[in-house]
Amino acid sequence: MKLFLLATTLIISLITQAQSFPYDLKIDSISIPQLGGLQSFGVGQANGKWLVVGGRLDGLHRRQPWATFDSAGHNTQLIVIDPILKKRWVAPLTSLSTSLQEQLSSTNMEFIQKGEYLFLMGGYGISKTVDDHITFPYLTAIHLPSVIDAIVNQTDFSSHILQVKDELFAITGGQLLIVNDAFYLTGGHRFDGKYNPMGNGTFTQTYLSGIRKFTFSVNNNTLNYKHLGDVISEEHLHRRDFNVLPQILPNGKDGLIAFSGVFQKEVNLPYLDAVVIDRDSFTVVPDFAQYYNHYHCATISLYDKSDQKMHNLFFGGIAQYYDSSTYLVQDNDVPFVKTVARVMYDKNGRLAEYKMPVNMPAYLGAASEFIVNPALSILPNEVVAMDQFVGDTILLGYIYGGIQSPAANIFWINTGVESKASEMIYPVYLIKTKGDHSTLNVQSVGGVQLQLYPDPIEDRLSLNFTLKNAGDVLVEVTNLDGTLRLEKTLKKLAIGQHSKTIKFRKLNRGDVYFVRLTIGEVKVVQKMIVN
Known part of the structure; x- marks a missing residue:
């Protein structure tokens, strides 16, 4: 089912006036001989080289439990990449302990680099120890300069990798970032057993639905940690496989924003909202x-100190909406997209979404990573300082x-060969321009968040929306010629x-309607094509 959405009639002039991103983006491509494709991995960098850990060698996971997340797709090597010299080096995990081999070949580990150490937590994969798919209960610290140097020179690196076990670490699909020297694990879930979209008792799944805080340190070749407590919200933080970006908050302090994610508790669709996280709350x-x-x-986070604005860039991936000829299209199959977008966060705490005037070169971006140019001025929380x-x-x-x-939609026909893990590297450039060429998505700032679900079989129309104030809501549906079909x-x-x-009544496939909600002085109009 697809819906073509018209822009809301409510345009917040302050947001429109606040457009101030005089840059275009340029996306190039480079290839490195013998560098294979990979997705859902962890990565850190030191001395101009990257260390890539874990992830999957294949594309989108299949729907059948017997075929999905198989051992053939595990990345069982540590990979070093030099993007300037266009070279790569690899080393197998076989010199490491069984627990390290299992975790470091898993997918969707949470990871973050602090100084010279790459910290990796959780991850999902096959454990020969328990003879099943599990979420691994480990935290691992890798000393990046030492391990990268050892792999390049083909020497032993095992003494430079440390690991501790705690069931608190058994989370996959979350995000691990730093706020004021504490490590914040946000979202994700514990998933044990074989994946099966139909359920059927092949797995157990428990969402974190919150923020789990730690301190990590390495002293005398020992990995230490302390659990600082959890902040739980089933209503707002029940999400995974999403983006959490570091921010400079309007008060000048470090924080995070959790964007979107899956799945809403009442329907298997993404969240549309965003959650600001500071040191103590959200x-x-x-x-x-x-x-x-x-x-x-x-993704990458940029901070303009002169305007006190964050500019958060998102590159492709998977989304419920995409833009087509100035219309916003809602596709509840949640397809792959090419969209490059920017979300601005201003000094007054407002967010607004913009479409950049460039697309990804293909349907890609999902489960990819952005490796920031280390020559830039990077703040301690990994935000890039634009004023430098x-x-x-x-x-x-x-x-x-x-x-x-x-193609955009392959999930329902996926046999394992329709998609692949990308082997390409895409340098991303910011190019100074004389004006802001990005386009405000006015739906993003309307506050109503209207979503439509026509059901021609049952002759009914379902609406999801949000109200800022209590009161009556007038729903009107008209044909293309303006004939009123429904008023309630x-x-x-x-x-x-x-x-x-x-x-x-008589809601037929292929019919086109305009749906208008009137909420006080606010009017929201969407164009609906029944599919």
């Missing part, structure tokens, strides 16, 4: 919805890996999210 951003990039993809840019063309860094698909007032609705179903 806040859902009012009046904002993210449409263009919902699953984890390559030199010149009109800036190499931001590189996108590596991820899933590349030949939903009375005395409370503040918050609502799901309503309205009987709609």
Whole structure:
């Protein structure tokens, strides 16, 4: 089912006036001999080289439990990449302990680099120890300069990798970042057993639904950690496989924003909202919805100190929406997309989403990573300082890996050969321009977050929307020629999210309608094509 959405009539002038990103993006490509494809991995860098750990060698996972996440797709090597010399080196994991081999060949580990150490947590894969697929209960620290040097020179690296075990670490599909020297594990889930989209008792799954805080340190070749507690919210943090980006908050302090993710508790679709996380708590951003990039993809955070604005860039991936000829298209199959988007976070705490005037070169970006150019001025929380840019063309860094698909929707026909793990490296440049060429997605700042679900079989129309104020909501549906087909007032609705179903006779496939919600002075119009 696809819906073509018209822009909301509510345009917040302050957001429009605040457009101030005088840059275009350029995405190049380079290939390195014998560098294979990889997705859902961890990565760190030292001395101009990258260390790539874990991940999958194949593309989008299959739907059948017997065929998905098999051992043939495990990455059982440590990979060193030099993007300048275009060289790669590899070393097998066989010199390491069994627990290290199992975790470091898993997929969707949470990871973060601090100083010379790459910390990796959890991950999902096959454990020969328990003879099943599990989420691994380990935290591993890798001394990057030593391990990279050992792999390049073909010497032993095992003494430079440390590991500890705790069931608190058994999370996959979350994000691990740093706030004020503490490590924040945000979202994710524990998934044990064989993946099966139909359920059927082949796995157990428990969402973290929160933020788990730690301190990590390495002293005298010992990996130490301390659990600082959890912040739990089933309503707002029940999500995984998403993007969490470091921020400079409006008060000048370090923080995070969790963007989108899956799945909503009532329906298997992505969240559209964003959650700001500071040192002690979190806040859902009012009046904002993210449409263009919902699953984890390559991202980078930029901070303009002069304007006190964050500019968060998202590269492709998977999303419920994409842009087509100025219309926003809702596709509940949640396809691969090519969209490159920017989410601005200003000094007043407002978020707004913009479409950049460049697309990814293919349906790719999902489960890829952005490796930041180390020559840039990078703040302690991994945010790039824009005020230190030199010149009109800036190499931001590189996108590596991820899933590349030949088409937007392949999940329901996936036999394992339709997609692949990308082997390409994409240098990303920021180019100074005389104006802001990105386009505001006005739906992102309307606050209503209207979603439509026509059901021609049952002759009904379901609507999801959010109210900032209590009151009545007028729903009107017209044909293309303006004929009123339905008019209904939903009375005395409370503040918050609502799901309503309205009987709609003769709702036929291929029909085109305009759906308008009137909420006080606010009017939201969407164009709906029944599919």
